[in-house]
Amino acid sequence: MTDDSASDDSATDSSATDDSADAVRRRLQPAEATLPCGRRVDETLEQAAEGGADDLDDHQSTCPHCQAALLEFSALWQPVRDLVAAPVTAPADLADRVMRRVHQMVTDTWFTLQLTELGSLKIAARIVARIARDAARQVPGVRVALGRSTASRLVRLVERATFSHRHPDAAVGVLGRTAAVELAVAVQYGEPVHDIAREVQQRVILQLRESIGLESVTVNVTVDDVVQ
Numbered sequence: 681m682t683d684d685s686a687s688d689d690s691a692t693d694s695s696a697t698d699d700s701a702d703a704v705r706r707r708l709q710p711a712e713a714t715l716p717c718g719r720r721v722d723e724t725l726e727q728a729a730e731g732g733a734d735d736l737d738d739h740q741s742t743c744p745h746c747q748a749a750l751l752e753f754s755a756l757w758q759p760v761r762d763l764v765a766a767p768v769t770a771p772a773d774l775a776d777r778v779m780r781r782v783h784q785m786v787t788d789t790w791f792t793l794q795l796t797e798l799g800s801l802k803i804a805a806r807i808v809a810r811i812a813r814d815a816a817r818q819v820p821g822v823r824v825a826l827g828r829s830t831a832s833r834l835v836r837l838v839e840r841a842t843f844s845h846r847h848p849d850a851a852v853g854v855l856g857r858t859a860a861v862e863l864a865v866a867v868q869y870g871e872p873v874h875d876i877a878r879e880v881q882q883r884v885i886l887q888l889r890e891s892i893g894l895e896s897v898t899v900n901v902t903v904d905d906v907v908q
């Protein structure tokens with residue numbers, strides 16, 4: 681839409697650029713909230729606000745909580761970025777409104793949150809996980825589908841992060857209307873593994889959009905076994 685290389689060095693009129701990353705810093709108290717994996721909400725939000733949602737570090741590239749948060753925050757922050765890029769001044773309360781949404785959303789990071797005219801809708805992450813697993817199991821050729829990837833370091837991370845609050849379906853990160861799901865599947869020996877993995881991805885995304893009303897769903901599929 682606009683020039684995406686919106687730069688740091690065009691610091692001519694700084695009152696406008698003030699409304700992006702600085703706004704995040706000013707409005708979120710340090711260490712006020714953390715994602716289930718232990719990452720700080722303010723840092724994650726700042727990364728998204730600066731347009732770095734695709735720049736995943738080692739932890740983020742295997743963490744569904746961080747992936748969901750980055751996607752959700754960057755969608756939420758987009759209107760602020762658009763207005764900052766446009767030759768008009770962002771309405772003073774826009775960033776505040778976004779921050780109120782963020783605060784609401786991070787009060788419980790184990791739930792999706794959707795705001796409607798009638799009130800809020802929250803759906804537990806374990807339900808998202810359950811639906812994802814069931815959808816994966818319905819794909820022909822899939823024998824077993826687990827809500828976590830045994831291959832990733834995620835399991836350890838999540839176990840540490842949820843020490844006080846054990847969560848068996850922890851390979852799902854949800855925030856707002858965004859979810860990131862890690863699935864490990866075993867397929868029937870002799871079936872086209874690649875096609876099955878893609879089919880799992882597509883069905884899970886469709887199912888979560890339809891039954892949970894999620895807007896953005898990322899599904900990472902690991903095929904880690906074949907079954908005779």
Ligand SMILES: [Zn+2]
Nearest residue numbers: 717719743746
């Ligand atoms: Zn994380």
